[in-house]
Amino acid sequence: xxxxxxxxxxxxxxxxxxxxxxxxxxxxxxxxxxxxxxxxxxxxxxxxxxxxxxxxxxxxxxxxxxxxxxxxxxxxxxxxxxxxxxxxxxxxxxxxxxxxxxxxxxxxxxxxxxxxxxxxxxxxxxxxxxxxxxxxxxxxxxxxxxxxxxxxxxxxxxxxxxxxxxxxxxxxxxxxxxxxxxxxxxxxxxxxxxxxxxxxxx
Amino acid sequence: xxxxxxxxxxxxxxxxxxxxxxxxxxxxxxxxxxxxxxxxxxxxxxxxxxxxxxxxxxxxxxxxxxxxxxxxxxxxxxxxxxxxxxxxxxxxxxxxxxxxxxxxxxxxxxxxxxxxxxxxxxxxxxxxxxxxxxxxxxxxxxxxxxxxxxxxxxxxxxxxxxxxxxxxxxxxxxxxxxxxxxxxxxxxxxxxxxxxxxxxxx
DNA sequence: CCAAAGAAAGCAATTGATAACTTTCATTGG
DNA sequence: CCAATGAAAGTTATCAATTGCTTTCTTTGG
Numbered sequence: 001x002x003x004x005x006x007x008x009x010x011x012x013x014x015x016x017x018x019x020x021x022x023x024x025x026x027x028x029x030x031x032x033x034x035x036x037x038x039x040x041x042x043x044x045x046x047x048x049x050x051x052x053x054x055x056x057x058x059x060x061x062x063x064x065x066x067x068x069x070x071x072x073x074x075x076x077x078x079x080x081x082x083x084x085x086x087x088x089x090x091x092x093x094x095x096x097x098x099x100x101x102x103x104x105x106x107x108x109x110x111x112x113x114x115x116x117x118x119x120x121x122x123x124x125x126x127x128x129x130x131x132x133x134x135x136x137x138x139x140x141x142x143x144x145x146x147x148x149x150x151x152x153x154x155x156x157x158x159x160x161x162x163x164x165x166x167x168x169x170x171x172x173x174x175x176x177x178x179x180x181x182x183x184x185x186x187x188x189x190x191x192x193x194x195x196x197x198x199x200x201x202x
Numbered sequence: 203x204x205x206x207x208x209x210x211x212x213x214x215x216x217x218x219x220x221x222x223x224x225x226x227x228x229x230x231x232x233x234x235x236x237x238x239x240x241x242x243x244x245x246x247x248x249x250x251x252x253x254x255x256x257x258x259x260x261x262x263x264x265x266x267x268x269x270x271x272x273x274x275x276x277x278x279x280x281x282x283x284x285x286x287x288x289x290x291x292x293x294x295x296x297x298x299x300x301x302x303x304x305x306x307x308x309x310x311x312x313x314x315x316x317x318x319x320x321x322x323x324x325x326x327x328x329x330x331x332x333x334x335x336x337x338x339x340x341x342x343x344x345x346x347x348x349x350x351x352x353x354x355x356x357x358x359x360x361x362x363x364x365x366x367x368x369x370x371x372x373x374x375x376x377x378x379x380x381x382x383x384x385x386x387x388x389x390x391x392x393x394x395x396x397x398x399x400x401x402x403x404x
Numbered sequence: 405c406c407a408a409a410g411a412a413a414g415c416a417a418t419t420g421a422t423a424a425c426t427t428t429c430a431t432t433g434g
Numbered sequence: 435c436c437a438a439t440g441a442a443a444g445t446t447a448t449c450a451a452t453t454g455c456t457t458t459c460t461t462t463g464g
Binding site: 027028029030031108109111112114115116117123126127130151154155157158159161162164165166167168169170172173175176177178186189190192193194196197198201 | 229230231232233310311313314316317318319325328329332356357359360361363364366367368369370371372374375377378379380388391392394395396398399400403404
C-alpha cells in the first residue's frame with residue numbers, strides 16, 4: 001500500500017498538485033503562486049511539474065474543476081439530507097459556509113478570477129457551478145412556495161441572488177479581515193434573516 | 203482657459219492617472235494593468251509616470267483613496283436625502299449600485315485586492331470604508347427600530363452584513379457575467395427582499 | 405522689462421528581477 | 435535495456451524602476 005517507490009504515477013502527482021495549490025492559496029495570494037512554489041510544496045523541481053501538466057493554466061483548470069465538483073456535491077448532499085425545503089436551504093447554506101472554512105484558499109482563488117475579462121476556464125467553471133447551484137436553489141424555493149413555507153409573491157430569482165449574496169457577503173468579510181470566525185459566528189444569524197425575507201407573511 | 207501648454211502640473215497628472223486607471227480597470231484585469239499602459243493612456247512615457255508617483259503602489263493607493271472618498275460621500279448624501287430610515291437605506295442601496303454601474307472597474311479592483319494576505323494600503327482603505335459604511339447603516343437601522351419601521355428583534359449587525367452582502371452579491375453576478383444589466387434590473391428586487399428581512403412582523 | 409538661471413516635466417534607453425516554460429542529461433524501475 | 439521520471443541549468447519575455455539627457459516653464463536680478 002505505502003508505495004516506497006521514488007516515482008509516483010501521473011494521477012497521484014496531479015492530485016498532489018491540486019492539494020498543494022489549495023494549501024498554498026490558504027496562506028498567500030493565489031495569483032502570486034508560482035510553479036516553483038507548487039513544485040517545492042509537492043517535493044518536485046520546478047521543471048518537473050510540466051511532465052504532468054502542459055501549462056500553468058492547466059493546473060488552475062484542474063484545481064477549479066475539483067472545487068466546482070466538490071462544492072456542488074457537498075451542497076447537493078446537504079439539500080437531500082433535510083426533509084423540508086426551508087431546512088434544505090439551511091443545510092445548503094451551512095454546507096457552503098463549512099466548505100469555505102475548510103478550504104479558505106478557495107474564495108481567495110475565486111475572487112482572484114473575477115477581475116479577469118477573458119473567459120478563462122476557471123471563470124467558466126465558476127459560472128457553471130453558480131448556474132447549477134442556482135437551479136438547486138430555485139427548485140427548493142419553488143417547493144417551499146408549494147408547501148407554504150415560502151411566500152409566493154416573492155421573486156424566486158431575487159431570492160436565489162439574495163441567498164448567494166448572503167453567503168458571499170459573509171465570505172468577503174472573513175477574507176477581508178482574515179478571520180474565519182466571522183463566518184462560523186455570522187452564518188446562523190445571516191440565514192435567519194434570509195429566512196425572514198422569504199417566509200410567508202401573515 | 204484651455205491650457206495649451208505641453209507640460210502639465212503634478213496635480214493634474216495625478217488626477218489623470220486616477221482616471222486612466224479607472225478606465226483601464228473597466229475593460230481589463232486591474233491586476234494586469236502595467237505602468238506602460240497607464241502612461242500611454244494619459245499620453246506620457248512609461249518613465250514619465252515616476253515624476254509624479256514614487257512607485258506603482260502609490261498609484262494604487264491614490265486610486266483607492268479616491269474611490270473610498272467618492273463612494274462614501276455619495277452614499278452619505280443619499281442617506282441624508284430621504285426622510286425616513288427605510289427610505290434612507292433604499293437610497294444608500296441605490297447609490298452604491300449606481301456607483302458600481304458608473305465605475306465598473308472599481309469592483310474588479312476591490313475583488314483583486316481581497317486575495318492578498320498582506321495588509322496593503324488598498325485593503326486598509328477598503329476595510330476603513332466598510333467600517334464607516336457599516337456605522338452609517340447601523341445608525342439608520344437603529345433609527346428604524348425606534349420609529350417602528352424595523353423589527354427590534356433582529357440583530358443590527360447581521361442586518362448590516364445582509365445589506366452589504368446583498369449589494370456585493372449583485373455586483374459579483376454582474377462582474378462574473380460581464381453584464382451591468384443584472385445590476386440595474388436586480389437592485390430594486392434585491393432591496394425589496396432585504397426590506398422584508400428587516401421589517402416589523404405583524 | 406527681460407534675459408539668464410534653475411526648477412520641473414518629459415523621453416528614450418537601460419537595468420535588474422522574476423516568471424513561465426524548455427532543454428539536456430542523469431536515474432530509476434520494470 | 436529503455437521508457438518514464440526527475441533535476442539542473444538555460445531561454446525568453448515582461449515589468450517596475452532608474453538614469454542621462456532634452457525641453458518647457460517660472461522666477462529673479464539688473
